[in-house]
Amino acid sequence: MTTREQSDGSEQHTDPATWDVVVLGAGPTGENLADVVVRGGLSAVVVEAELVGGECSYWACMPSKALLRGPEALAAAQAVGGVTGGALDVAATLARRDGFAAHWDDAGQARWLSSAGIDLVRGHGRLTGERTVVVTAEDGSERTLTARHAVAVCTGSTAMVPPVEGLAEVGPWTSREGTSSPEVPGRLVVIGGGVVACELATAWSALGSRVTVLQRGAGLLTGLEPAAGAAVAAGLRGRGVDVRTGVQVRSVRREEGDVVVATGGSDVRADQVLVATGRAAATTHLGLESVGLEPGAFLDVDDSLRVTGVPGSWLYAVGDVNHRALLTHMGKYQARQAGAAIVARARGTGVDLADWSPHVATADTVAVPSVVFSDPQVASVGRTAQQAADAGLPHRVVEYALGNVAGSALYADGYTGTAIAVVDTERQVLLGMTLVGPGVGELLHAATVAVVGEVPIARLWHAVPAFPTMSEIWLRLLETLRDSDSDSGGAQS
Numbered sequence: 352m353t354t355r356e357q358s359d360g361s362e363q364h365t366d367p368a369t370w371d372v373v374v375l376g377a378g379p380t381g382e383n384l385a386d387v388v389v390r391g392g393l394s395a396v397v398v399e400a401e402l403v404g405g406e407c408s409y410w411a412c413m414p415s416k417a418l419l420r421g422p423e424a425l426a427a428a429q430a431v432g433g434v435t436g437g438a439l440d441v442a443a444t445l446a447r448r449d450g451f452a453a454h455w456d457d458a459g460q461a462r463w464l465s466s467a468g469i470d471l472v473r474g475h476g477r478l479t480g481e482r483t484v485v486v487t488a489e490d491g492s493e494r495t496l497t498a499r500h501a502v503a504v505c506t507g508s509t510a511m512v513p514p515v516e517g518l519a520e521v522g523p524w525t526s527r528e529g530t531s532s533p534e535v536p537g538r539l540v541v542i543g544g545g546v547v548a549c550e551l552a553t554a555w556s557a558l559g560s561r562v563t564v565l566q567r568g569a570g571l572l573t574g575l576e577p578a579a580g581a582a583v584a585a586g587l588r589g590r591g592v593d594v595r596t597g598v599q600v601r602s603v604r605r606e607e608g609d610v611v612v613a614t615g616g617s618d619v620r621a622d623q624v625l626v627a628t629g630r631a632a633a634t635t636h637l638g639l640e641s642v643g644l645e646p647g648a649f650l651d652v653d654d655s656l657r658v659t660g661v662p663g664s665w666l667y668a669v670g671d672v673n674h675r676a677l678l679t680h681m682g683k684y685q686a687r688q689a690g691a692a693i694v695a696r697a698r699g700t701g702v703d704l705a706d707w708s709p710h711v712a713t714a715d716t717v718a719v720p721s722v723v724f725s726d727p728q729v730a731s732v733g734r735t736a737q738q739a740a741d742a743g744l745p746h747r748v749v750e751y752a753l754g755n756v757a758g759s760a761l762y763a764d765g766y767t768g769t770a771i772a773v774v775d776t777e778r779q780v781l782l783g784m785t786l787v788g789p790g791v792g793e794l795l796h797a798a799t800v801a802v803v804g805e806v807p808i809a810r811l812w813h814a815v816p817a818f819p820t821m822s823e824i825w826l827r828l829l830e831t832l833r834d835s836d837s838d839s840g841g842a843q844s
């Protein structure tokens with residue numbers, strides 16, 4: 352194929368535009384999927400409407416974690432007796448955040464695509480029929496790309512702004528402004544109580560905002576173990592955040608420069624309002640109607656990430672856009688699995704749809720790891736007690752105070768935290784684990800391995816945690832499980 356490199360990293364093809372695989376969206380999912388199929392011997396082009404790297408690099412994971420890390424490191428140091436002093440430089444923290452967002456310049460990521468042998472076409476892509484995509488460039492010109500084998504929709508998600516009276520009119524922050532703002536608002540009101548709300552309330556309060564959180568649900572971080580949301584709410588309140596739950600936001604208006612949020616109770620006045628109420632599928636202008644799908648909806652897929660409802664094996668939806676697990680690492684995992692399935696189908700070597708095969712994303716349903724970088728952190732994988740009960744699994748819940756482990760006491764004076772393990776009492780394997788406390792994110796992967804590997808509890812006794820690390824929590828949980836088993840004569844809950 353004849354190509355000519357452009358100054359923005361994209362390539363201009365001078366012959367008919369056909370690739371083995373056309374990928375819509377160059378977020379972490381699209382980039383990884385393209386990489387896997389190219390490594391598998393296929394050709395791939397990625398279409399990107401904004402920045403190569405997607406939401407994660409510029410307006411989500413990276414900038415938010417950069418905002419959170421400074422305050423977290425300072426708090427960790429100050430929690431150790433004998434350490435004195437330390438202060439947060441807000442301007443330097445914002446500048447470090449800008450660096451982690453590559454100053455919203457995707458030249459580096461575009462170069463990586465090129466070095467990986469992946470072609471890039473800049474513009475907005477939409478399906479116009481089977482294996483056909485039309486891309487509209489910024490200058491309005493259009494070109495048609497066709498796929499020999501597969502089109503992968505990796506267009507991600509966007510912030511969902513609920514239809515609250517006046518909300519859209521006040522120009523609210525979404526996660527984009529909430530991660531990229533060059534200024535710290537004096538007063539910030541956050542609508543929502545999920546991961547985005549908790550992390551950004553933590554970040555902006557640490558940077559100096561007076562923050563109010565208005566959550567509709569009964570607690571924060573619903574969907575995780577209730578102890579997690581309770582600990583994060585207590586942590587936020589401890590740093591002066593006004594956390595209100597069970598709140599119905601009725602309307603929003605501007606008054607004398609302030610944003611005024613009317614709830615069932617008292618009005619909340621602030622300089623800025625951040626909407627963190629969940630995500631919408633980025634499928635609105637994607638031409639889905641041309642292949643019989645509903646625009647605007649998340650795309651249903653099978654375990655090899657093939658879109659159900661479209662005949663044949665040519666259309667895949669991977670990452671946030673399929674709503675299976677809206678996390679960067681899970682999008683990249685799905686990309687590896689779907690990429691392998693695409694290569695296998697293209698080569699005619701057959702696709703194995705059995706659980707845990709190289710072609711399916713089984714972990715999506717039973718072992719999704721996630722870390723909420725709030726204060727305290729919440730790290731979880733697999734099923735909560737409620738999810739195990741809903742699935743009708745015989746299980747036992749084992750809980751242990753993380754602060755009672757020698758490694759935690761050394762980590763921070765007065766360390767407070769919790770570990771909750773959900774154990775399948777029939778199969779004697781770990782179904783899920785939740786850890787709440789400072790620094791627990793780095794403890795998570797052992798739990799992920801235990802859940803995915805279905806490591807028998809009897810074998811876990813041989814996985815000896817080093818002393819004195821926080822990982823000794825594993826030993827304490829096993830002891831607690833053993834003792835509760837002998838107390839109850841082995842009864843199951």
Ligand SMILES: Cc1cc2nc3c(=O)[nH]c(=O)nc-3n(C[C@H](O)[C@H](O)[C@H](O)COP(=O)(O)OP(=O)(O)OC[C@H]3O[C@@H](n4cnc5c(N)ncnc54)[C@H](O)[C@@H]3O)c2cc1C
Pocket residue numbers: 375376377378379380381398399400401402403404405406407410411412413415416474475476477505506507508526530547633636637669670671672676677678679680681682
């Ligand atoms: C504030 C915040 C913090 C987060 N923090 C974390 C975290 O710490 N860890 C974590 O694992 N996850 C985190 N997430 C979630 C994470 O950002 C997403 O799961 C991840 O970005 C999804 O990747 P994706 O490739 O599927 O989609 P995206 O990253 O959304 O990328 C999709 C790409 O497709 C492009 N696109 C869309 N439509 C078209 C079209 N028609 N034509 C061409 N291009 C198109 C977009 O411009 C975009 O570049 C966070 C999310 C938010 C909002």
Ligand SMILES: NC(=O)c1ccc[n+]([C@@H]2O[C@H](COP(=O)([O-])OP(=O)(O)OC[C@H]3O[C@@H](n4cnc5c(N)ncnc54)[C@H](O)[C@@H]3O)[C@@H](O)[C@H]2O)c1
Pocket residue numbers: 513542543544545546547548550565566567568572573598599600627628629630676677678721722723724
């Ligand atoms: N560290 C991480 O891994 C990380 C960080 C941020 C986001 N994410 C991902 O991004 C996704 C989106 O996060 P999110 O926090 O936007 O969504 P979410 O679905 O996690 O939470 C939305 C929250 O908003 C509340 N809400 C909804 N409508 C409301 C209203 N009108 N008034 C008040 N509250 C309302 C809901 O009760 C819910 O608690 C998550 O699924 C998460 O996986 C991950």
